[in-house]
Amino acid sequence: xxxxxxxxxxxxxxxxxxxxxxxxxxxxxxxxxxxxxxxxxxxxxxxxxxxxxxxxxxxxxxxxxxxxxxxxxxxxxxxxxxxxxxxxxxxxxxxxxxxxxxxxxxxxxxxxxxxxxxxxxxxxxxxxxxxxxxxxxxxxxxxxxxxxxxxxxxxxxxxxxxxxxxxxxxxxx
Amino acid sequence: xxxxxxxxxxxxxxxxxxxxxxxxxxxxxxxxxxxxxxxxxxxxxxxxxxxxxxxxxxxxxxxxxxxxxxxxxxxxxxxxxxxxxxxxxxxxxxxxxxxxxxxxxxxxxxxxxxxxxxxxxxxxxxxxxxxxxxxxxxxxxxxxxxxxxxxxxxxxxxxxxxxxxxxxxxxxxxxxxxxxxxxxxxxxxxxxxxxxxxxxxxxxxxxxxxxxxxxxxxxxxxxxxxxxxxxxxxxxxxxxxxxxxxxxxxxxxxxxxxxxxxxxxxxxxxxxxxxxxxxxxxxxxxxxxxxxxxxxxxxxxxxxxxxxxxxxxxxxxxxxxxxxxxxxxxxxxxxxxxxxxxxxxxxxxxxxxxxxxxxxxxxxxxxxxxxxxxxxxxxxxxxxxxxxxxxxxxxxxxxxxxxxxxxxxxxxxxxxxxxxxxxxxxxxxxxxxxxxxxxxxxxxxxxxxxxxxxxxxxxxxxxxxxxxxxxxxxxxxxxxxxxxxxxxxxxx
Numbered sequence: 103x104x105x106x107x108x109x110x111x112x113x114x115x116x117x118x119x120x121x122x123x124x125x126x127x128x129x130x131x132x133x134x135x136x137x138x139x140x141x142x143x144x145x146x147x148x149x150x151x152x153x154x155x156x157x158x159x160x161x162x163x164x165x166x167x168x169x170x171x172x173x174x175x176x177x178x179x180x181x182x183x184x185x186x187x188x189x190x191x192x193x194x195x196x197x198x199x200x201x202x203x204x205x206x207x208x209x210x211x212x213x214x215x216x217x218x219x220x221x222x223x224x225x226x227x228x229x230x231x232x233x234x235x236x237x238x239x240x241x242x243x244x245x246x247x248x249x250x251x252x253x254x255x256x257x258x259x260x261x262x263x264x265x266x267x268x269x270x271x272x273x274x275x
Numbered sequence: 276x277x278x279x280x281x282x283x284x285x286x287x288x289x290x291x292x293x294x295x296x297x298x299x300x301x302x303x304x305x306x307x308x309x310x311x312x313x314x315x316x317x318x319x320x321x322x323x324x325x326x327x328x329x330x331x332x333x334x335x336x337x338x339x340x341x342x343x344x345x346x347x348x349x350x351x352x353x354x355x356x357x358x359x360x361x362x363x364x365x366x367x368x369x370x371x372x373x374x375x376x377x378x379x380x381x382x383x384x385x386x387x388x389x390x391x392x393x394x395x396x397x398x399x400x401x402x403x404x405x406x407x408x409x410x411x412x413x414x415x416x417x418x419x420x421x422x423x424x425x426x427x428x429x430x431x432x433x434x435x436x437x438x439x440x441x442x443x444x445x446x447x448x449x450x451x452x453x454x455x456x457x458x459x460x461x462x463x464x465x466x467x468x469x470x471x472x473x474x475x476x477x478x479x480x481x482x483x484x485x486x487x488x489x490x491x492x493x494x495x496x497x498x499x500x501x502x503x504x505x506x507x508x509x510x511x512x513x514x515x516x517x518x519x520x521x522x523x524x525x526x527x528x529x530x531x532x533x534x535x536x537x538x539x540x541x542x543x544x545x546x547x548x549x550x551x552x553x554x555x556x557x558x559x560x561x562x563x564x565x566x567x568x569x570x571x572x573x574x575x576x577x578x579x580x581x582x583x584x585x586x587x588x589x590x591x592x593x594x595x596x597x598x599x600x601x602x603x604x605x606x607x608x609x610x611x612x613x614x615x616x617x618x619x620x621x622x623x624x625x626x627x628x629x630x631x632x633x634x635x636x637x638x639x640x641x642x643x644x645x646x647x648x649x650x651x652x653x654x655x656x657x658x659x660x661x662x663x664x665x666x667x668x669x670x671x672x673x674x675x676x677x678x679x680x681x682x683x684x685x686x687x688x689x690x691x692x693x694x695x696x697x698x699x700x701x702x703x704x705x706x707x708x709x710x711x712x713x714x715x716x717x718x719x720x721x722x723x724x725x726x727x728x729x730x731x732x733x734x735x736x737x738x739x740x741x742x743x744x745x746x747x748x749x750x751x752x753x754x755x756x757x758x759x760x761x762x763x764x765x766x767x
Contacts (some may be wrong), residue, residue: 110719110721111717112720112721113723115721115724116724117724117726118724118725118726118731119727120727120728120729121726121728121730121732122729122731123711125734125735128737142725
């Protein structure tokens with residue numbers, strides 16, 4: 103567990119989705135601190151283990167890591183993300199093991215997706231009924247009459263691929 | 276006695292003509308005693324002569340030599356032309372004089388009638404008259420050449436000069452007449468040649484004129500610009516008025532810019548500013564840079580271009596910002612300048628239908644703290660290394676625009692940068708590629724970054740988020756941030 107808290111403690115969000123980024127998430131990410139609200143790293147080529155340091159980003163409200171090639175277990179430290187209401191881990195076929203029971207602490211969770219992964223075992227009851235109907239574009243850009251939402255952009259909030267609640271078929275339950 | 280200065284040896288077409296004539300006439304060889312006599316025609320003068328074959332062969336040998344023999348060279352050639360050289364030799368003429376031309380040619384019989392028959396070539400049979408005829412007709416003989424020691428190079432081609440065979444007045448007069456006749460003939464040919472040259476030149480001029488006309492009427496803009504890339508006196512004078520106002524880096528491109536370029540239009544616009552004399556360098560730079568942006572992105576078609584390019588308005592009163600909401604926050608019309616200094620600090624043109632390529636001149640707005648171009652789906656361009664000039668920049672937003680190229684490492688020099696949006700407008704737009712520069716880790720004040728919908732590859736720079744001032748274990752260095760003042764924008 104790193105001792106330092108990063109200078110990027112003012113970071114509110116880092117949206118790197120829909121690129122071709124690779125490599126693992128550096129452990130220094132734990133230095134992003136309490137003000138960080140969301141990390142959107144989905145639709146890239148990230149790999150390696152999910153760093154347990156992500157659990158240090160206690161201000162995290164959204165963690166979207168779908169559609170990469172992460173591997174290994176979901177760290178129990180994710181249970182520290184008590185402010186999180188979005189946790190999307192789907193489409194990482196090499197994520198495996200069972201979900202840590204600590205995820206029961208994510209009392210604010212509104213969207214949870216582990217479809218198309220190799221995660222097995224019981225899904226904490228808190229996460230089982232989660233449905234997400236958040237519209238990404240409308241949520242972040244507050245589309246208005248002056249700023250119509252582009253229609254041809256992927257909308258992770260409503261797209262079933264990302265908002266899907268895991269079912270038994272997908273996870274081998 | 277005149278010295279023959281003619282030398283045909285290097286006159287290849289003529290040489291070929293002689294050869295051809297010889298071949299043609301050889302069929303009409305006549306037996307005259309022991310000698311075989313050939314009826315020769317000098318292609319230059321069309322004078323004919325009967326020449327003993329033996330002597331003709333000697334002449335031919337001379338003609339075939341690359342260089343005429345001089346007194347100190349051997350008679351026989353020591354080198355022969357290569358196949359390549361031969362292939363480059365001109366071909367014999369394929370055309371022959373027309374009947375009209377022939378009718379104008381001097382008749383050999385015309386001269387003897389006036390003289391003592393010295394040039395009665397048709398009847399020349401003895402050695403003396405053969406020599407005479409050869410000299411008169413401009414043909415060559417070894418002994419003639421041997422006397423031409425001053426002419427080592429056969430290229431010196433002059434008009435054949437007739438040589439009288441004796442000092443007698445009649446002979447001299449005859450030679451003189453032959454010369455005159457030849458000179459007239461030569462003059463006529465020159466005249467004819469001159470006419471032909473004149474015709475060729477006229478044709479060329481006509482073609483050139485037609486090409487120019489077509490260029491002007493049908494060429495694409497670039498070509499037209501190239502031909503119109505000239506400066507009127509007024510434009511030059513206008514530029515001179517700007518020379519004392521704009522920084523050198525903005526003046527240098529002037530002479531290279533095409534007339535239709537945004538820069539040239541901005542120069543023209545600014546040089547006509549009636550208040551030019553009152554502008555400081557800072558204000559002239561601001562007005563020039565903003566005018567360039569206006570022209571480069573079709574400012575006349577912006578959603579809102581109130582007062583832009585108006586000479587009657589301070590550039591700080593040109594339209595700026597808009598009421599819109601992005602990332603939870605509401606933004607309103609903002610005053611773009613510093614209230615006290617008038618420095619342009621906030622370049623905000625969100626959702627304003629900017630259409631074109633972002634010009635580098637915006638990086639000359641060195642006091643800029645923020646650039647907000649979000650939601651201009653037709654705004655193209657790249658972030659160039661010149662971005663480092665904006666050392667006060669806190670916000671750089673090309674959200675939902677069409678930027679391309681890479682993120683320059685110079686971005687790491689913008690120590691104040693807190694917000695950096697670089698998303699593309701849709702899947703089909705141009706995209707940013709390349710790596711995330713390691714220099715991003717220098718930006719310790721980053722609050723919001725989004726590079727979504729691009730083709731960025733590589734890894735997240737290690738150190739992004741790392742602390743270069745480690746805290747003691749277990750004591751988080753949280754700062755309770757109050758509202759962050761940012762222009763008229765407040766983060767809560």
